[in-house]
Amino acid sequence: MRFPSRLLAANMWFAVMLWAGYLVLVTVITLAVELFGELNQSAWEQATQLPRWYAFFTGVTLVRQFLPLYIAHGQTRREFGAQAAVTVALFAPFLSALITISYLLETALYGLLDRPQVISQAHLFTEPTQVPLVFAEYLLEFLVWIIGGSFIGAGFYRWGAGGLLTIPVGILLAVLAETATGGELRLPLLRVIDLNLSPSAAMTAGVGIGAFVLGLALTWPLIRDVPLRNKA
Amino acid sequence: MFDERSPIYRQIADRIKAEVLSEELKGDQQVMSTNQYAAFFRINPATAAKAFQHLVDEGVLYKKRGIGMFVSPDARDTLRAKAREGFFSDVVDPMVAEAKAIGIPLGDVIGRIKELEAR
């Protein structure tokens, strides 16, 4: 199999551009809070809610845009599936690394301002400087959110409005990931679900890989013989 | 007269025949390739090739393998002879019929012909 360099490069380049912009935005907001209010907790902890939606839509786009592109350019669905899986498996750690770096940059900034970088919610990590734990948590989260996006994207691509049925399954995947990192899912409707399992690195890794593989296994049947839509 | 072959064939054939008659294409001169004709007339090269084959069958062109199509040395004479053969039925007879239909006395037609011959 060919290494999905193009697919990965296209996504990584776009992600870095977004990240740079987002980094500036979050920093500006941080400084604004410092200036006009009281800066007493980590801004990035809040800011990381958006990137996972970006990860989700990356998953959606993978299926909606790149699956038809691959097939139209003479690749099989199987080839696409393999390339997409490799892409997700490499793109998620890449995104996670960007987030980890963001936390470290924030640590430096808060150090300069002499402010406490307090983490207010339950995480795998307690300090933003616990690099391996920070990385592991976001890796898991992005893996699951991208594959969840691919799954839901595949559902909508295949069945149109019938794709709504894939959403609960996608949410379940996300809940699974959240539970494994000890956090509560930050979807308003699902605040009630909090299994409070005590997280460990091994469990996180296990659940992460498990959820990722489960997501792949759920997505494949949707695309293995999917007809290409006629774009109107 | 009706030509059972397609308009495309006639386009190519008429053009080559006209060029042979006017001596723009001389005997043993190479004609443009089927591909050049195909591109010029925006037609399928196989169609152009078939038109050329008809011209070969008619003796207007001959093929040199691997080189291309050439005008037969006696193509012009053959075409002229054929045109002479059909001249009265294809040109004169309809003209006479037309003259009668619109009321021009045949004497006037003959007079005109003589006048042109004298020039």
Next chain:
Amino acid sequence: MRVDAHDLVLRYGDVTALDRMSFSLEPGKIYGLLGRNGSGKTSLLSVLAAFRKHSEGTVRVDGAPVFENRDVTRRVSLIRDTGETVDISSAEDALEFAKWLRPDWDAALAASLMDTFAINPKKEVSGMSKGQRSALGVIVGLAGRAPLTMFDESYLGMDAPARHAFYDALLADYMAHPRTIILSTHLIEEVSSLFEEVLIIDRGRLLVQEEAETLLSRGTSVTGPILQVDAFTEGMTVLGARELGPTKSAMVYGHLDDVRRKRAVESGLDLGPIAMQDLFVHLTGGPR
């Protein structure tokens, strides 16, 4: 590439788009695929390109099944009317993707066609007009050099000068690199001279497969006084007729031998060719 379809069936739910279609295409020819709206043209091409899986029957390209067979699919290309391009990026990125995925990609041809169709490489595909998208699709299709290349109304969005530029580019590249090409179109008069063979399909079935010249020679218009035309065309397949005062013009389908031709001319009838467009209209049942 060679294409063999045998009893090919494609259903969408209750709708039968392809109804036991069988045919063979030889390598290296330009085929015209003609059919009315909903006749199954896009369905057929989608199956040949593995965009869709067929329901029954077999379809083979160079002897091998098509669906999910990478050895076949990478050598098959179908460009549909909106152009097979990626929406989220620029024209030059779309070409980069095609170059990356297509084994026979000709970057120089792509670049020269970008000039021909005046497409700015930096332009976002999502912001392109229909004509530009069509042109980009056509570029991807031609520069891909797939041994089986299909265009499904790909050039409908293009204006007349752009379409003619496409026909010229297609013909030139086909002559330089012969391959099997299938063109599906409604603009029959404009494109028919490019066809070596024609397939006419109707309601999911194959109606006619014929060499273009042979098909054209099958159709004859017979014009003259009503009585003589009627007498002459009796017992022949008459596709349609029109009358103007004492004159009638009938379109007959089938071979006319020399004896009949001579008889027609002697009885004062005019015989003439029929355009492929007219043949098509009548063979597929006239206006519906």
